[in-house]
Amino acid sequence: MTTWPTGVRGLAWGADHNPEQWPESVWAEDVALMRRAGVNLVSVGIFSWALIEVEEGRYEFGWLDRALDRLHEGGVRVDLATATASPPPWLTTAYPEVLPETAGGVRLSHGSRQSYCPSSGVYREKAVALARALAERYREHPALAAWHVGNEYGCHVSRCFCDRCAVAFRAWLRARYGDLEPLNEAWGTAFWSQRYGSWEQVLPPRATPSLGNPGQLLDFDRFSSDALLELFTAERDVLREVTPGVPVTTNFMVTWTFGALDYWRWAAEVDFVSNDHYTRAEDPERHVELAFSADLVRGLAGGRPWLLMEHSTSAVNWQRRNLAKEPGELRRNSFQHVARGADGTLFFQWRQSRAGAERYHSAMVPHAGPDTRVFREVERVGAEYARLAELVGSTVEASVALVYDWQSRWALGQPAHPTADFSYQDHALALYRALWRAGVTVDFVPPGADLSGYAAAVLPALYLVDDATPYERYVEGGGRLLVTYLSGITDGRGHVHLGGYPGAFRELLGVRTEEFHPLGEGAAVALDDGSTARVWTEDLRTEGAEVLASYADGPLAGVPAVTRNDRGDGAAWYLACGLTGDGLDRLVRGVLAHAGVPRGPEGVEVVRRRGERAGAPVSWLVAVNHGGGDAELPAAGVELLSGERVTGRVVVPAGGVVVVRGEV
Template sequence: MNTGLSEGAPTRNSLRGVVSGIAFGGDYCPEQWPRSVWEEDIDLMREARVNLVTVGVFSWGELELEDDVWEFGWLDSILGRLHEAGIAVDLATPTASPPIWLHQAHPEILPMDERGTRFHQGGRLQWCPSSPIWRVYATRVARRLAERYASHPAVRMWHVSNEIGGGNRRCYCPESTVHFQRWLAERYGSVAALNETWGTAFWGHRYGSFGQVEVPLDSESGHNPGLLLDFDRFSSDALLDHYRAERDTLRAAGVSAPITTNLMIKPDPAVADYASWAPEVDVIANDHYTVSSDARREQELSFCADRTRGLSKGEPWLLMEHSTGAVNWQVRNRSKGPGEMMRNSIQHIARGADGALFFQWRASRAGGEQFHSGMVPHAGTRTRIWQDVVQLGHALSAIAEVAETRVEPADVAIIVDDVAGWAWQAGGKPLNGFAPWAQGPRWHGLLGQWGIRAEVLPRTAALDDYRLIIIPGVYLVDETLAARIAAAASRGAVVVVTATSGIVDEANAVLLGGYPGRFRELLGVVVEEFFILQDGEEVSLDDGGAAVDWTSSVLIEDAETIVSYADGTLRGRPALTRRAVGEGAAWFVSAEPNEKTLATIVARVVDDSGVEPPFAVVENLECVRRIGADASYLFVINHGAEPAELVVTGRELIAGIDVGPALTITPGGVAVVRERRRSVGFTAFEPPTIQPAEEHGRSVRPRDR
């Protein structure tokens, strides 16, 4: 696959040459402020030890005042000042926000919604990726920037657009329709193949030509699930084509620095198929914002950070955006408590990020995001947020040597897939409103309570090195992935499949012969029917557990029943099964367990796999290790309200002190310890054993709770 990298282009997923150490800073929008503020900005950046800022994200209207009428003076000036201050720049192409003059001249570039209504000027990402007119203007502004700044000493990285798909995930305009028809012709070759694949005989919706296929505009009843899924695939590909066009324009104009774009990775299905996007960017970058209403925000953050690292194949990545405090787009926008900004940032770095950047440097006085927190808040520098920013900057400077190291490999893999999520969302389901992808974070969080880290991997990842592989709610599974999972079990892995995994094929068509189609042979079971529970209904299991929402009528073909339903319609039928497979095993969870029951299932499969936690578990203490060629670094984060202590010896980098044999972590505190050990290579490294200090930290095994 063409990655767009020329000879001499940067090492993928590396910030080497961009900054020295850990990247720290955020989106900087000097065009929003009078020049009298710029010198103060740079002085404050130095105080906070900022070393990287993203410039130009929303600046198109300030750079190209009219069609092909340019004003680069202000950008020349600020880039020069930043360079003199030793602050590197990630220069963005400003295509996230087209200028008003362009929308006025070419309203046809604006997207259409599913009702066929053209959007109007005034928002961001208001462009259709299939529009040839849009492509001309977008690549022109990218080319002009590259021609002027490709060799500028301040510009160390380039950033294509911003959160692509965040406001224009799908477009239903005539240009998109024609583009979609071409895409389908390339995918299927003949309209007969399309009809067969989508099953258009249902409702008699047979197509006579690709020209008869329309994008799924709103209709009285639901569209064909195959059409909906392919339109989501097409929409992702159209956006990716646009990213490639801008990226390749930058390269052709002389850019040799890393080029990236900021993904939006979360537990829900993403706006694009990031598994196919990942090979196209030089540095995997992500935007992450915690959800105010989530009582387990730190667990969701860890899952998303691990998922980002899965896309980067274990190599370092970049946190392009997070917040210093409250955002402005949730229903109730919660401010962060004391130490929370530090914990959030250190969590991301512990799990593989080589930078922690924010949106944005200064909180805006006006505009659509004026109440989104910034590194410099509205109240200025006599604030806790500013003090926390300065403290974080000094902490990241102190741990600079962690850059370029990798997170310690894990024995557990959790498979996630955006396309499978889209397939579930397309068409009616046995339980509408159910989110099977939520099972991944649940497994991830419970494994974490055991002190066991899990890699969160895309469908394309290699599975050879894992002892426990979880397939949680991956509704669509292709033959290749199913075969690789079965091979892993034969080699000795324990595989766990949940009730909504492997149900449909790549066309979103149900695999016949009983559920879960792709995994029937591996699991040795056949599900003949789903039994959906009503809201608030619960079914007991014979081991004392309970199921909610979803149960399945399971027929045993070649498996052992571990747990059965104890009451309800399926009383006496299998609920949890296990089949020996080669050197490994395959487990099937046929129901949606409640939290306590899922914790018990996690304990069973962990014991079956033989996976051991790398650390003894201390309640509310998160421990992650990063490893380099000559040193290992233990990140410790206390999410609890009580001090915790563990046995570890080394140099605590943030405070700059030697510690050992025990280290106390204050409530809400963090530590990064360069562990004392002999110097060996990465692959030969055997990390020291970390134990809780019994006199202060209580060792907890989740199964005993």
């Protein structure tokens, strides 16, 4: 099976290209500018359904034929979309049952994108038919490098609550539970007189007078992720049938804005993992979240190279304040993704739109044209990527694992938890930020993954845990494990482990919490080691664990807040409070030191990729300096961007990048 876009030489570099938005007189200039910028891969046709199937069953491929021919003549490979991301108005008008419904029963209309219900048989039939027509038309086209199914599944309609989804949800539940008694037990329907006596009574979690059932909410999240995945695999299977040698992907959204799909399940269904990522413009440390997301995508790819399908050259159009990127930020962002395992980075989009909802979203060719700072930076990075072809296929090594769980994220995002101030994503990112500041490269792994290859591992709020045995085995074998509050609280159904918190992890951690003590809005408490905690505290008792820090004030003064329990050849830490800033950094660095993990340089992001060159093992040090002053690093080899030999030290300019090839 092919697992990378065919015919792409070196690192992939390009964009989402939308020739249908422009008169054909512009297309020749586009290809000329692509060659000038070093573009070698573009996505085409993502939102083109209405222009390909102009009415039901009538296809007009002429414009797409000409666009692909011109790209091929210019030496640009094509990631061809199935165009099913946005049903055309003729479809939703003729078949209004295709449209999705909100939990409150409001049917959404066409007029933007993703206006379809994932359980709609009509949508699936029409989408699969279009995918087949495209595959049969272009299976021999010389520009075809990969298939791009849909687009950002679940971005706008991640959950639909219509009657068709009710039927599909029941079928999903039948497959999961068999009959109603296990369902009633799993959902705890004895509470509030919710027991179901027939399948017809079971509904999606629509708007109700009060709080919904947590088990129902969690299972509906699982179902909804699976329902969208079935849409993807339906198209994918047709493409594999017609074009078996062409790899198939869809663009994930592993970013701070989105968490609706369980990408651990999705990653197993694509031929190569691709992702869209956009930074939060007003976050001064947005490059840290970028690193978090890139490492998480590499984890989804199983450590193999992956493709950044979209990011922005400058401002986006959908944040409250769409700030332009700083000079050099486009370049730094691109190299960050490459450092963390991407074998290519593409943008949305090639040419900035004149009309439509995204007309103020930046592009490789801005409204002002190629005589601009953005395009000059695009040209520079394109030329630099051409010098880095030898990185293709190499991998990233990491000594620390972070367990990330979308299902725990869903469960903790439900209402009626001890505090509304907790965010799973923010919590995981805070721990990652402490690891990033320590200069440590992180692998993301799913719950239950084998951790034996890692010196240390972090479990941020692993809420849904049936069995802690894999983590106990890891610690006993010599691993160092940091477990945070809100871990092990419930089993996979959402039923609380009785006997005290943190439930499944009590024995491993040697602690027992009697009661949660979340803090009031904006409140903070001090710890006796000088740290500060916000959002969360617990009334904790030790049962064998060593106390590392206790509360210095507040109602829990003197109560343990951070502990360590030595077990077997390893140790397990418990963070029972919302440590912030320097306190969290010190804790994480203490765990790393105990595990013998060396710290990296401060103030500059450094990652190593490893592979082979001319049959010999080599490594590439990729360093990105986000600061305002030059940084100096130990290194030896050849700096590939300049071609200069490095003997002992290399300077990373302020806001700059270096890539040094050295022998292993």
